[in-house]
Amino acid sequence: xxxxxxxxxxxxxxxxxxRIAGGxxxxxxxxxxxxxxxxxxxxxxxxxxxxxxxLEAEGVIYRKDRSGWYVSPPPxxxxxxxxxxxMSYVEAQGRRPATExxxxxxxxxDGMLAEIFSRPIGSPMxxxxxxxxxxxxxxxxxxxxxxASLAPGLIDHDLxxxxxxxxxxxxxxxxxxxxxDMRPCALTGEEAEALRVKSGLPGLNLVRTCYDAxxxxxxxxxxxxxxxxxxISVDIRVR
Amino acid sequence: xxxxxxxxxxxxxxxxxxRIAGGxxxxxxxxxxxxxxxxxxxxxxxxxxxxxxxLEAEGVIYRKDRSGWYVSPPPxxxxxxxxxxxMSYVEAQGRRPATExxxxxxxxxDGMLAEIFSRPIGSPMxxxxxxxxxxxxxxxxxxxxxxASLAPGLIDHDLxxxxxxxxxxxxxxxxxxxxxDMRPCALTGEEAEALRVKSGLPGLNLVRTCYDAxxxxxxxxxxxxxxxxxxISVDIRVR
DNA sequence: TCTTAGACTTGGTCTAGACCAGTGCGCTCC
DNA sequence: GGAGCGCACTGGTCTAGACCAAGTCTAAGA
Numbered sequence: 001x002x003x004x005x006x007x008x009x010x011x012x013x014x015x016x017x018x019r020i021a022g023g024x025x026x027x028x029x030x031x032x033x034x035x036x037x038x039x040x041x042x043x044x045x046x047x048x049x050x051x052x053x054x055l056e057a058e059g060v061i062y063r064k065d066r067s068g069w070y071v072s073p074p075p076x077x078x079x080x081x082x083x084x085x086x087m088s089y090v091e092a093q094g095r096r097p098a099t100e101x102x103x104x105x106x107x108x109x110d111g112m113l114a115e116i117f118s119r120p121i122g123s124p125m126x127x128x129x130x131x132x133x134x135x136x137x138x139x140x141x142x143x144x145x146x147x148a149s150l151a152p153g154l155i156d157h158d159l160x161x162x163x164x165x166x167x168x169x170x171x172x173x174x175x176x177x178x179x180x181d182m183r184p185c186a187l188t189g190e191e192a193e194a195l196r197v198k199s200g201l202p203g204l205n206l207v208r209t210c211y212d213a214x215x216x217x218x219x220x221x222x223x224x225x226x227x228x229x230x231x232i233s234v235d236i237r238v239r
Numbered sequence: 240x241x242x243x244x245x246x247x248x249x250x251x252x253x254x255x256x257x258r259i260a261g262g263x264x265x266x267x268x269x270x271x272x273x274x275x276x277x278x279x280x281x282x283x284x285x286x287x288x289x290x291x292x293x294l295e296a297e298g299v300i301y302r303k304d305r306s307g308w309y310v311s312p313p314p315x316x317x318x319x320x321x322x323x324x325x326m327s328y329v330e331a332q333g334r335r336p337a338t339e340x341x342x343x344x345x346x347x348x349d350g351m352l353a354e355i356f357s358r359p360i361g362s363p364m365x366x367x368x369x370x371x372x373x374x375x376x377x378x379x380x381x382x383x384x385x386x387a388s389l390a391p392g393l394i395d396h397d398l399x400x401x402x403x404x405x406x407x408x409x410x411x412x413x414x415x416x417x418x419x420d421m422r423p424c425a426l427t428g429e430e431a432e433a434l435r436v437k438s439g440l441p442g443l444n445l446v447r448t449c450y451d452a453x454x455x456x457x458x459x460x461x462x463x464x465x466x467x468x469x470x471i472s473v474d475i476r477v478r
Numbered sequence: 479t480c481t482t483a484g485a486c487t488t489g490g491t492c493t494a495g496a497c498c499a500g501t502g503c504g505c506t507c508c
Numbered sequence: 509g510g511a512g513c514g515c516a517c518t519g520g521t522c523t524a525g526a527c528c529a530a531g532t533c534t535a536a537g538a
Contacts (some may be wrong), residue, residue, distance in 0.1 A: 069519085182472075
């Protein structure tokens, strides 16, 4: 830990990082295969992989399963206090956003949701699962619950755009308050599968609770982001 | 990626996770050694390590270099909009905080700082590096720059407590606005060393810029957190 | 009682293989 | 020109070792 200069994988890591910084590999491009990098450096494949994992943790590169290692594009900047919807937000940064609705179903309130929404157990809710991409790469998986009594028929609409704007334009529901919880996590299970990443890759878990002007919970949203795709920027007055 | 049930390391991971959840190992306690876990599961040490890395990424366990793997205590909750200082914050959650000042020096504004502080290049500044711990475990490394003209003699004070309260009580400077940038990162170099973690471990990078009531930048703070030690909770009104 | 030296344990690094499953490309056939 | 097939290549998983450096503990010595 104190002798980085003597560790082979750190040498390989810095080597690859320098080649990326030097422009030999550009964002979105594929790196040489692990076995090729191995020959170049005269080290075992495990050592090369350790170096690649480090660069992945730093967000410099990412992998497509059994396809190769690629240079990461810059992350998307996200200000939870200025949330105008994913699509317009990403577009404003000159990137190409996309949304896929993976499922939309009727459910009923369980105990946890009942508490969040302050509604009785068994109340009708909508449950929506979406995957969102930037420039063709899946960066975000979200699982949304909406109070069906506030937005009846919501899931019959096209939900591949901004949910916020559908709530606003169709149902007249505006979001007045946002509660956001964030924590680093590992992407596992359905999140890892939806984002097509190896289970265990670090990510960011973001839980949003949206309230309308009357203080009712409109939307409860659990988001899982790739760790290398998001930069959060908050500007707030201290209370 | 779609057949988790057939992968050995996921089996080992779930095994260990279940033993932790079942109370066999409690927060702060050490797990059996990798070689012992290996015998128990009948797998190679590399496979056991892969399972441990996954649990580490999930924040379930952490490691002390060459000492062993330990069960993680719960994370600290941090609301950047209600910042009252690390010490009181952690104490309010029933934990034991500690701060070590690693260095405090006079510096002069370089180009980047000049822009942030809106001060001429060469202006005097103070540069403070601190390590902060919860229950004896280092969780946060921070590098702070303070405008020396606003708080002359600041570094002669004891800085192992709350910097905010020193600025307030000694210099009458209150923080009125906070700009916070957050992004997942890998802990490397001096951060990794200060937190005594392996270089490349995922972490959270938090950059705070504090403004006083006149809009002057008082403090510029770069924090690196262990990824498993922090949960961020923001409650905001949408603008 | 406190310190110290040394043995032992632990995780950290590294090698050199093996086999598997999914990707992607080129070739063939229609 | 398009569709389908097959194979080479890629990363993913796993084994079975080796050696090292730093942490930990114990027993001897001051």
